[in-house]
Amino acid sequence: MASNEDVNIDPAGEEVEVEDDDDLCPICRQLLHRPVVTECSHTLCELCMTEWADVSVTSQMTVVPLAERPEDFVAANIQAKCPMCRTMTSAKRSSEVEERVRRKYPGVYERREEEAVRDEAMKEVSxxxxxxxxxxxxxxxxxxxxxxxxxxxxxxxxxxxxxxxxxxxxxxxxxxxxxxxxxxxxxxxxxxxxxxxxxxxxxxxxxxxxxxxxxxxxxxxxxxxxxxxxxxxxxxxxxxxxxxxxxxxxxxxxxxxxxxxxxxxxxxx
Structure with missing residues (x-):
């Protein structure tokens, strides 16, 4: 159950969870889903960060030994320009933020999860x-x-x-x-x-x-x-x-x- 300050009562008398602006993704304006936090302190949905981050070859290119092969390299966070402030940054999943929004808006987050699963099944965008x-x-x-x-x-x-x-x-x-x-x-x-x-x-x-x-x-x-x-x-x-x-x-x-x-x-x- 969400706290009193996070709910409204709809005409049918049922509680409706109302998300604070701070808990919304600045890109899609929906409740943060699988949230990531950038080095420049912006919090976004993982999918929004992936699709909107400005990744360039120049920022990624690193000289390495000739002997290195793709299977030898363990992927790290990709450096990209933040969709919000355009500074070079990387992002990591935040279990702390995810747990907070899950507890605060259990109904909305559950619907976000269902929508994500449904969208992936329908679109199969990988x-x-x-x-x-x-x-x-x-x-x-x-x-x-x-x-x-x-x-x-x-x-x-x-x-x-x-x-x-x-x-x-x-x-x-x-x-x-x-x-x-x-x-x-x-x-x-x-x-x-x-x-x-x-x-x-x-x-x-x-x-x-x-x-x-x-x-x-x-x-x-x-x-x-x-x-x-x-x-x-x-x-x-x-x-x-x-x-x-x-x-x-x-x-x-x-x-x-x-x-x-x-x-x-x-x-x-």
Missing amino acids: VETLTVYIGNTVIPPGGEDERGLFDWEFFVKISDTSVVNEVEILLHETFKKPRLVRWKPPYAVRRLGWGTFIIRANVILKYGYSWISSDAEDTKYATKASLPLEWELCFDDGGSQARCQLKIKKESRLVRSSRRILESGSNSG
Whole structure:
């Protein structure tokens, strides 16, 4: 039972829980659900933080040893711009806030839980964190190689390649084929050269997926489906690589369309 200050009496004589403004998410303006607290002291629903946080490649990119692989890295909280104050921050689930709103508004919170379960079942919108590596390895010129050419290989490694449609790699325009497309892993290109330059790569997701990132770009087929990356070739110490973590989401319209096709097939049978 909520306290007297948290309830009103409706015309039918039943108690109605009334939420304080401090207990509402500033994004959706509903009772906080699975609340998270940011380092900048804002409290939001977990889903609202996930969907509205401004995540950039630049803020996430960290140089790491070449030997590191996605399965070796334990995901930490992703740094992002707070939806409220736009400062760089991260967020953690707050069991303390969740327990408080559960006790204060048991009926409303129960309905929020039911709505969340129902929405997930209907929309099947999923959010996934991908670990992306970009970098290059290099073999320096041999003693007998008078040309002095470095043997380098540029790569993009992704923790879940099942959601990737293609990786477009753009080399310097002086190369014979400066644009290459890799439809399946390894997303890499190997060349000989004497100088470093910036390589651009666009990681394009399959239809129905989109990047939750301010750097993401639209393709002619989908919104926020392409993630542009840049890497300057490194010819020191065998090469180098950097790691970033970004979120993607599965679009609900694809799931609903698939469901209608399945239901139509079942009915016709």
